[in-house]
Amino acid sequence: MSKFKTSEEYFAFSKRLVVIPTEDIKKLLLKHKINLPLYVHAFLLKETIRQNVFEPRLYETYSDELKFRLRGYDEYSVFPLEKLIEKYNLDFEVSRYKELLFDFIFVNRDDLRFKNSFINDLEQLQHNYTVDLEVMKYSDFYALLEEVFYEAEGYLDGVILEDWTEDFLASYTLGDLKALGKKYNVTVPRRINKSKLIAILSAKFKLTEDESLLLTKKSVLDLEIYAKEKGFQISIDLKKKDMIEFMKFSLDMYHKKSHVDKYNYDIPLATKEETAISDIEEPEEEVIKEEPVVEEEPVIIPVPVEEEVEEQPVVEEEPQPQIEEEPEEQPMEEPEEEDIEVPEELEEEDLEEEVVEEEPVPEPEIIKEPVMKEKPKPTVDESLLSxxxxxxxxxxxxxxxxxxxxxxxxxxxxxxxxxxxxxxxxxxxxxxxxxxxxxxxxxxxxxxxxxxx
Structure with missing residues (x-):
């Protein structure tokens, strides 16, 4: 039996194991046949770089689009995490990842079924090295440890296939999905032909050769309707969800049972408390507090009131007799003058008579008719489209x-x-x-x- 009884004792032991080189850790895990699914690596990597990703100074440099996509950070697959590390040159703490890795292994010791010899080997390796911590880039680190991880059946890039929904894909761009396909040796096109669409439908619905042959007689639109009637929406113009379906087809992932994740993730995650949510909400609250400052209001209110009172009498020039000479040639200029002279109606009776004369003019109503014809161009549906x-x-x-x-x-x-x-x-x-x-x-x-x- 192991000399460690509680999880806390194992966690304390993990802190001492970070001095072991990554190469030796890989050899030891493979020796004791400890292999982990890729979704475990996604979890460990996510927690390792979380503090760096949401560091306030760096977070302020992100675009609004990236900030929106980071709302789904907790569900990220491996690819977008690696993209963040590469694009923003994030520091990868190897020691932090090692500690989380050992914490995870020890918490799931019953499922992994490693023997006491594994603990003994770790203790021996611990004493063989000094306190110097290993420093390397993430790409070099994962190249060493990649052999330990495997893609579980029914998963894509560390995420179960059922979770690749429209909401989940909001954190990905079309370019991200193309690059994701390239990572798994799949060239994802922007558009597919009819024969490829029939091949996907045949694989999705397990169609026979005769049934597939009948589909060849249908048009592309009929094929899309056929798929929709069966609860499967796909188009020859690949959108985000269609790109995932294309990858599933290319990687032969249809009709395979998904691996059940029974692992325990209850390990110390100090960085999880310092997420972007707190960083985002704090500046919003500060902005709200600054808006109702009363000092600006008394300065702004009296200035426009005085100017309006002064401007109105200045506008009391009477260019109206000139306008009356040519009322038919410039009907569109008269409504503009009405807006300026509205506050003067109580002072001069002549203005009221002019307003009455202008009301029955039908010409401005005729001008509005072509505007109504142009309105159907920006339809309501287009405003809802991405x-x-x-x-x-x-x-x-x-x-x-x-x-x-x-x-x-x-x-x-x-x-x-x-x-x-x-x-x-x-x-x-x-x-x-x-x-x-x-x-x-x-x-x-x-x-x-x-x-x-």
Whole structure:
């Protein structure tokens, strides 16, 4: 039996094991047949760099888009974590990762079923090295430890396939998904052809060869409707969810049971308390507190009131007799003057009479009619579409336009040929008549026989 009884004793032991080189840790884990799924590595990596990712100074440099995507940080797969490390050159604390790794192994000692010899080997390795901590880049570190991890069945990049939903994919860009596919040797296109769509549907629904052959007779739109009726939405223009489906198909992940995660993650996570949520909320509260400052209000309020009182009498110039001379030529300028002279209605009676004269003018109402015709352009549906969906919609519209112009060209060519033939026939008939009656009476040109004699 091990000399450690409680988890706290194991956690204290983990702190002393960080001096062991990564290469030796890998050899020891493989020796005792301790392999971990990739989703465990995603968890350990997430907690290792959490404090660096949400460091206030660095966080302020992030774009609003990245801050929005970081809301799903706790569900990140391995790829976006590695991207953050590389893009922002984050310091990777090897000792922190090692400590979390051993904490995780010790907490799950019953499931991993390692023997006391594993603990004894760790103690021996601990005494073989000094207190100097290992420093290296994440890429070099993972290259050493990669052999310890494996992708569990039913998982993609450390995330179970069922969790790759639309909400989950909000933390990923189209470029991220293409790069994710490249990581697993899958070239994810932006658009697939009909045959590839049929292949995906056949794999998804386990169709026979005859059933797949029937699908070839359907149009692309019918295939998309067919899939939707079966509860599977996919399009030839690959969106985020479609890209994941393409990767599932390419990696042969359909109809496989997902590995059940039964591991215990209850280990010390000091950095988890210092997340971006607290960093984000604090400045928001400060801004809210600064807005209701009363010092600015008394300064702002009296200034516009005095200026308005002074400006109104200044505007009391009477350019109206000039406007009355040409009321028909400039009907659009009169409503603008009404807005300026509204506060003067109580002072001058003449202005009220002018307003009454302008009310029955129908011309501004006629001008509004073409505006109503232009409103259908920005439809309500387009405001609900994302940028990617708008691009896909534009592509489909372009395809429809191209097909229209092709048909139009064919019709033009057909009409040109028909008109040319008609002109030739009529011209030949006219020439034959002239030849028959005047040039060589009783004979047709080119030696043609006279069949009516």
């Amino acid at each position: 940028v990617e969906e708008k691009e896909l919609l534009d592509e489909k519209i372009n395809q429809i336009i191209k097909k229209y112009y092709k048909k139009r060209r064919r019709r033009r060519i057909t009409w040109i040929i028909l008109i040319t033939l008609i002109v030739l026939i009529v011209g030949f008939a006219g020439y034959s008549y002239y030849y028959y009656t005047s040039v060589n009476p009783g004979n047709l040109p080119f030696g043609l026989p006279v069949f009516w004699n």
